[in-house]
Amino acid sequence: MAQGTTVVYWEDTARIDAVMTKLLKGSEAKCALLVDKDGHLISRHGFTQTLDTTALAALMAGSFASTAEIARLVGESEFSVLFHQGVNDHIHMNLVGDRSILAVIFDDRTTIGMVRLYARETTEQLQQIFETSADREGGEERRLSEDFTNSVEDKLDDLLRD
Numbered sequence: 001m002a003q004g005t006t007v008v009y010w011e012d013t014a015r016i017d018a019v020m021t022k023l024l025k026g027s028e029a030k031c032a033l034l035v036d037k038d039g040h041l042i043s044r045h046g047f048t049q050t051l052d053t054t055a056l057a058a059l060m061a062g063s064f065a066s067t068a069e070i071a072r073l074v075g076e077s078e079f080s081v082l083f084h085q086g087v088n089d090h091i092h093m094n095l096v097g098d099r100s101i102l103a104v105i106f107d108d109r110t111t112i113g114m115v116r117l118y119a120r121e122t123t124e125q126l127q128q129i130f131e132t133s134a135d136r137e138g139g140e141e142r143r144l145s146e147d148f149t150n151s152v153e154d155k156l157d158d159l160l161r162d
Contacts, residue, residue: 012129013043019125020045027118029106030089034126035060036100046105060093060103083112094119096126 020032024046031046033053039061044053063082071079082093092115093103102123104115 009133012133015129016043016126017045019122019129023104023118023122027104027106027115028110029104029115029118031105032122033057033060033103033105034096034100035103037061037064037098042100051105056103060101064093064095064101081116090115092116092119094123096123097130100126100130102126 016034020034020043023029023032029046031044031048031051033041033045033048033056034043035041035057039058041053041057067079067082071077078095080095082091084091084093089105089107090112091103091105092112093101096102102119104119106115
């Protein structure tokens, strides 16, 4: 389902943590999860001890996958935001780029407006982090490819000289 593998470099984890912490403090939400579209949990923050975050991550990814099909059926390219309202807790989910989902779980101590405001800001910041990672990954792939090519050329030269 995902268009590529989500790679999070060690040096990016502190930036992700800071952005997610700011989201929770600003929105006064209970917790936030960052999930890739394949259903793997990337990051979790806040009060998640009582939650099965692994199952939640998989189900959230599945929810977006089915919603993508609904969007297609009604002529939309995608629905980038989902909201589930419960009696006590609510979940706001939105896409982060084309490979991740940000989910914020909150209760009546805050409002959907506050959550949406901070989620939008967080999404933009996470997207910048992922773009930086993708640029770094692309540079690393080019370097490895060049190293491999040079190594093969050297081996071939050695073989042909003998």
